Amino acid sequence: MKFLLVEDNQELAHAISSRMQLDGHVVEHASNLKDATAFVETGEYDLILLDIMLPDGDGRSFLKTHRASDLDTPVIVLTARSQISDRIGSLDLGADDYVTKPFDHAELAARCRAVLRRRAGKSQTIIRSGGVEFDPVAGSMAVQGQPVTLRNRELRLLELLINAPGQIFSKQKLSDRLFSYDDDVSENAIEVYIARLRKHLDPSDLKITTLRGLGYRLDNDA
Amino acid sequence: MKFLLVEDNQELAHAISSRMQLDGHVVEHASNLKDATAFVETGEYDLILLDIMLPDGDGRSFLKTHRASDLDTPVIVLTARSQISDRIGSLDLGADDYVTKPFDHAELAARCRAVLRRRAGKSQTIIRSGGVEFDPVAGSMAVQGQPVTLRNRELRLLELLINAPGQIFSKQKLSDRLFSYDDDVSENAIEVYIARLRKHLDPSDLKITTLRGLGYRLDNDA
DNA sequence: TCGGGGGTGTCAGGTCGGTGTCAGGTTAAC
DNA sequence: GTTAACCTGACACCGACCTGACACCCCCGA
Numbered sequence: 001m002k003f004l005l006v007e008d009n010q011e012l013a014h015a016i017s018s019r020m021q022l023d024g025h026v027v028e029h030a031s032n033l034k035d036a037t038a039f040v041e042t043g044e045y046d047l048i049l050l051d052i053m054l055p056d057g058d059g060r061s062f063l064k065t066h067r068a069s070d071l072d073t074p075v076i077v078l079t080a081r082s083q084i085s086d087r088i089g090s091l092d093l094g095a096d097d098y099v100t101k102p103f104d105h106a107e108l109a110a111r112c113r114a115v116l117r118r119r120a121g122k123s124q125t126i127i128r129s130g131g132v133e134f135d136p137v138a139g140s141m142a143v144q145g146q147p148v149t150l151r152n153r154e155l156r157l158l159e160l161l162i163n164a165p166g167q168i169f170s171k172q173k174l175s176d177r178l179f180s181y182d183d184d185v186s187e188n189a190i191e192v193y194i195a196r197l198r199k200h201l202d203p204s205d206l207k208i209t210t211l212r213g214l215g216y217r218l219d220n221d222a
Numbered sequence: 223m224k225f226l227l228v229e230d231n232q233e234l235a236h237a238i239s240s241r242m243q244l245d246g247h248v249v250e251h252a253s254n255l256k257d258a259t260a261f262v263e264t265g266e267y268d269l270i271l272l273d274i275m276l277p278d279g280d281g282r283s284f285l286k287t288h289r290a291s292d293l294d295t296p297v298i299v300l301t302a303r304s305q306i307s308d309r310i311g312s313l314d315l316g317a318d319d320y321v322t323k324p325f326d327h328a329e330l331a332a333r334c335r336a337v338l339r340r341r342a343g344k345s346q347t348i349i350r351s352g353g354v355e356f357d358p359v360a361g362s363m364a365v366q367g368q369p370v371t372l373r374n375r376e377l378r379l380l381e382l383l384i385n386a387p388g389q390i391f392s393k394q395k396l397s398d399r400l401f402s403y404d405d406d407v408s409e410n411a412i413e414v415y416i417a418r419l420r421k422h423l424d425p426s427d428l429k430i431t432t433l434r435g436l437g438y439r440l441d442n443d444a
Numbered sequence: 445t446c447g448g449g450g451g452t453g454t455c456a457g458g459t460c461g462g463t464g465t466c467a468g469g470t471t472a473a474c
Numbered sequence: 475g476t477t478a479a480c481c482t483g484a485c486a487c488c489g490a491c492c493t494g495a496c497a498c499c500c501c502c503g504a
Contacts, residue, residue, distance in 0.1 A: 067237055094237035094327065100394070138388045139433055151462060152435040189464055191480060212472060212479060373451060411453055413491060434462060434490060 001025045001046040001116065006036040006062070007078065008055050012101075015181075016049065019105045020112075022176060032056045040066065040073075047112060048075045050095075067094040074115045078103075106156060106177050110136075113163065127162055130205030130220040134162055143204045153178060154197050161197075161208070161218040170215035223247045223268040223338065228258040228284070229300065230277050234323075238271065241327045242334075254278045262288065262295075269334060270297045272317075285317060296337045298330075320358075329386075349384055352427030352442040356384055365426045375400060376419050383419075383430065383440040392437035 003020055007013040008031050017027035028043070030036040033056050040048075048066075052059040063075060077098040096115045099108050114136070117125060127134045133142040136159050141148045150158065160177055161169065171190045178193070179185050194216055198208050209217045225242055229235040230253050239249035250265070252258040255278050262270075270288075274281040285297060299320040318337045321330055349356045355364040358381050363370045372380065382391065382399055393412045400415070401407050416438055420430050431439045 064233055067240055072240065094241065096327070135388075137390065138439065139390045139436055140388070152433070153463075155436075183464095185464065186466095188466080188480090192464070192482080194480095195482065210480070375452075407453065408455095410455080410491090414453070414493080417492065432491070 002044070003027045003112075004036065004039055004043075004045040004048045004073075005029045006031075006033070006049065006054065006059065007051040008032060008053075009051075015105070016108070019109065019176070022173060023109060033059070033062050036062060037065075040071065045073050047116060048073050049078060049108075049112075050075055051078045053080070063095060074119050076108075076111055076115060104180050106180070109177065110156070110159070113159075129162065129165065130222055132162075132201065132204045132206050134158065141200070143201065146203070148200050150200065153193055154200065157193050157197055161216070162206075165218045165220060168211060168215045168217050173215065224266070225249045225334075226252065226258065226261055226265075226267040226270045228252045228255070228271065228276065228281065229273040230254060230275075231273075237327070238330070241331070255281070255284050258284060259287075262293070267295050269338060270295055271300060271330075271334075272297055273300045298333055298337060300325075351384065351387065352444055354384075354423065354426045354428050356380065363422070365422065368425075370422050372419075372422060375415055376422065379415050379419055383438070384428075387440045387442065390433060390437045390439050395437070 001024075003017075003025050005013055005017055005020075005027055007016065007029070010031070013029050013031070017029055020027045028039060028045075030039050031054075033054050036050075039045075050059045050063060054062075059077065063077070066073075066075070074096040075094070077095045078101060079098055080101050096118070097111050099111055114125075125135060125137050127136075131144050135141070136155075139150070139155055141150055141155075141158070156178060157174070160174065171187045174190050175185065175187065178190070194208055194210075201208065205221050207219050207221050209219050211217060225247050227235055227239055227242075227249055229238065229251070232253070235251050235253070239251055242249045250261060250267075252261050253276075255276050258272075261267075272281045272285060276284075281299065285299070288295075288297070296318040299317045301320055301322055319333050321333055349358070353366050357363070358377075361372065361377050363372055363377075363380070378400055379396065382396065393409045396412050397407060397409065400412070416430055416432075423430065427443045429441050429443050431441050433439060
């Protein structure tokens with residue numbers, strides 16, 4: 001997927017784009033409205049991440065003209081916490097979702113996935129695989145029909161893995177997605193969560209395979 | 223499907239119609255009651271999205287004459303965030319559903335689908351679930367047949383939850399929906415209202431589940 | 445203008461569950 | 475056999491959440 005990030009804070013912009021690249025997305029970065037407009041006119045994007053406060057104007061005006069020109073690229077608005085009115089107003093202007101700064105990168109990634117999924121026409125968000133039903137919106141899972149309550153972290157870990165079955169996730173990668181910068185956790189934490197998730201998945205056909213020195217992978221042993 | 227959108231705010235109108243077009247619908251747009259009447263007399267629509275506050279009158283009068291002339295096109299009313307009392311009348315006048323601004327476009331789309339789907343039967347606004355009868359217009363609720371009077375905030379909270387049962391609402395989302403921009407309330411306020419609503423729902427099968435770190439969810443423990 | 449009352453949000457104290465760490469055991473690699 | 479990576483049961487901590495009490499405010503009637 002190709003994203004356009006419109007954000008004037010260079011540091012934050014770098015953090016976001018590197019995080020998005022972890023997910024395999026291509027990110028192009030504009031620091032102001034002028035550049036953003038130029039980018040949109042010349043390229044096609046799957047998603048736009050739009051900061052509201054920009055040096056040369058209000059992000060909402062961009063959003064407005066963007067929608068007015070019949071472009072239907074989904075937009076997620078980034079706002080500061082205090083500017084609640086911005087979030088609400090931007091929804092009216094056609095934003096697909098908003099995230100308040102400071103935000104968890106894991107959360108932003110989740111929102112992006114949700115928006116893209118919604119846009120793909122799949123209003124059906126429930127993922128079924130190997131005897132597991134997973135509903136990220138409801139935060140619920142059922143294994144062989146039996147409902148299982150997952151905790152916050154377990155949920156997010158499962159969401160990561162199940163969205164890319166068969167892919168190898170290094171512990172570093174998982175750690176990056178599950179935790180934010182400032183809290184530095186030991187790699188063992190990941191091992192623990194993998195174990196907990198494994199227990200939940202035990203009755204199903206989904207197995208988490210360990211690849212020594214490489215990471216983990218979700219497989220379907222049907 | 224062919225929709226008629228009656229809305230004087232041009233930006234919002236454009237946002238809505240472009241969104242609806244994404245879903246493959248044709249949208250015609252009237253900015254006032256006069257135009258709306260002309261549209262309805264000349265064309266056939268599958269659904270009407272009707273703003274209440276219009277430059278040349280109250281949308282409800284349009285709704286009334288519309289119903290009086292035996293047209294059974296479903297109508298979804300768009301109202302500003304306000305007291306329940308403001309909405310009284312619109313559903314009595316034959317609206318099929320209403321959405322309060324500001325709204326998620328995804329939510330509006332969902333309401334549209336719901337209205338069109340249940341159009342086969344009768345227009346039904348009272349929600350019955352798990353021993354609870356909820357009438358959002360009258361602002362009344364009954365648990366196991368016993369009438370319960372809810373306060374304004376409790377009503378709006380219940381309304382949010384019951385319209386999307388099984389979905390997780392973060393505290394921030396609930397806060398955005400329940401309160402307006404200028405008053406910034408602590409997250410604890412949400413917790414308090416959840417508790418108050420829980421007490422009311424106690425005799426019923428509807429339970430509000432806490433998902434630590436994620437939010438709340440309305441479940442039916444039938 | 446005053447007083448009352450219902451609705452509303454805050455606060456403080458308490459509870460409890462998720463969370464990450466640790467230590468010791470197990471397994472794979474060489 | 476040695477080593478490093480990984481697994482896992484137990485545990486303590488911290489913060490999210492709950493809740494009873496309270497102060498505030500707006501509306502109403504006197």
